[in-house]
Amino acid sequence: MKLENKNFFGTKELVDYCLKYVTGEVADVGAGTAKYKPMILSRASSYLAFDVVPGEKIDVVGDVLNMPLSSESFDTVISTQVLEHVEKPWVMVSEIRRILKPGGVCVLTAPFLISYHPDPTDFFRYTTEGIVSLFKNEGFEIIEAGSYGRLFSTFKEIVRLGYFRQKRFKGQELFLKYAQKFTHWLDGFVKNKSIYTNIYVIARKK
Numbered sequence: 668m669k670l671e672n673k674n675f676f677g678t679k680e681l682v683d684y685c686l687k688y689v690t691g692e693v694a695d696v697g698a699g700t701a702k703y704k705p706m707i708l709s710r711a712s713s714y715l716a717f718d719v720v721p722g723e724k725i726d727v728v729g730d731v732l733n734m735p736l737s738s739e740s741f742d743t744v745i746s747t748q749v750l751e752h753v754e755k756p757w758v759m760v761s762e763i764r765r766i767l768k769p770g771g772v773c774v775l776t777a778p779f780l781i782s783y784h785p786d787p788t789d790f791f792r793y794t795t796e797g798i799v800s801l802f803k804n805e806g807f808e809i810i811e812a813g814s815y816g817r818l819f820s821t822f823k824e825i826v827r828l829g830y831f832r833q834k835r836f837k838g839q840e841l842f843l844k845y846a847q848k849f850t851h852w853l854d855g856f857v858k859n860k861s862i863y864t865n866i867y868v869i870a871r872k873k
Contacts, residue, residue: 668799668809668812670795670796670799670812670813670814671811671812671813671814672813672814672815672817672860672863673813673814673815673867674815674817674851674854674855675815675816676847676851677815677816677820677847678747678748678776678815678865679702679703679706680815681776681815681865681867682703682706682707682745682747682774683706685745685774685867685869686706686707686709686710687710688743688772688774688810688869689707689710689711689743689745689772689774690710690711690712690742690743690772691711691712691713691741691742691743691768692711692712692713692715692740692741692742692743693707693711693713693714693715693741693742693743693744693745694715694717694736694741694743694744694745694766695707695714695715695716695717695744695745695746696717696731696734696744696745696746696749696759696763697717697718697719697731697746697747697748697749697752698716698717698718698724698725699718699720699722700722700724701716701724701725703745703747704716704724707745711742711743715727715736715741717729717731717734717736719731731749731753731759731762732753732754732755732758732759732762733762734762734765734766736766737766738765738766739765739766739767739768739769739771740766740768741766741767741768741771742767742768742771742772743767743771743772743773743774744763744766744767744771744772744773744774744775745773745774745775746759746763746773746774746775746776747775747776748776748777748778748865749775749777750775750777750791750793751777751778751789751790751791751792751793752785752786752787752788752789752790753790753791754788754790756790756791756801757801757804757805760801760802760805760807761805763775764805764806764807764872767872768872769872769873770871770872771871771872772810772869772870772871772872773802773807773868773869773870773871773872774867774868774869775798775802775867775868775870776865776866776867777791777792777793777798777865777866778792778793778864778865778866779792779793779794779795779814779863779864779865779866780792780821780824780825780862780863780864781821781824781825781828781864781865782824782825782828782829783828783829784828793866794866795812795813795814795866797866798812798866798867798868799812799868802868802870806872806873807870807871807872807873808870808871808872808873809868809869809870810869810870810871811868811869812866812867812868812869812870813866813867814860814863814864814865814866814867815863815864815865815866815867816854816863816864816865817854817857817860817862817863817864818853818854818857818859818862819849819850819851819853819854819857820847820850820851820854820864821862821863821864822850823846823847823850824864827843827846831843
């Protein structure tokens with residue numbers, strides 16, 4: 668299987684790319700602020716936001732290692748930038764498989780090269796081969812897997828999380844917006860794809 672490297676702006680663009688795999692009833696595992704809900708509902712018949720932290724936009728609160736959700740109840744599970752915060756990632760993947768209907772699809776992203784960012788903990792980083800192995804070992808068929816964010820975007824994310832997460836200044840959001848555009852443009856010239864920011868996997872429950 669060829670592991671793709673996508674020169675995407677970020678996870679939002681990756682989610683948009685993966686919408687072609689989204690169908691039916693969807694669980695957003697580790698939804699946070701549920702920022703991708705409108706995108707997902709453009710393809711889904713229903714949307715459930717699940718997170719360990721209660722919030723205005725969270726439908727069900729619980730632990731990703733023991734989700735209070737019925738087995739075989741979702742057509743699609745989406746989980747973005749959550750797996751690195753989970754102490755037993757294989758258990759989370761197993762739980763995702765449990766709540767998926769037969770033939771259901773999981774779309775998951777996680778970081779490879781970014782700064783330490785506890786929320787409230789930060790345990791792991793993932794290579795493309797590593798995430799494929801994790802899902803295969805839990806009984807998934809891999810539809811597609813790869814990475815996104817190249818050299819300059821990776822450097823920008825390290826600076827953003829390592830410095831701007833603690834420091835605030837006037838005009839910061841505008842500065843980061845243009846920094847993202849500039850580093851994305853520079854990444855178009857990068858031929859070496861061994862340095863990447865994040866990984867993604869699209870996997871089907873057998």
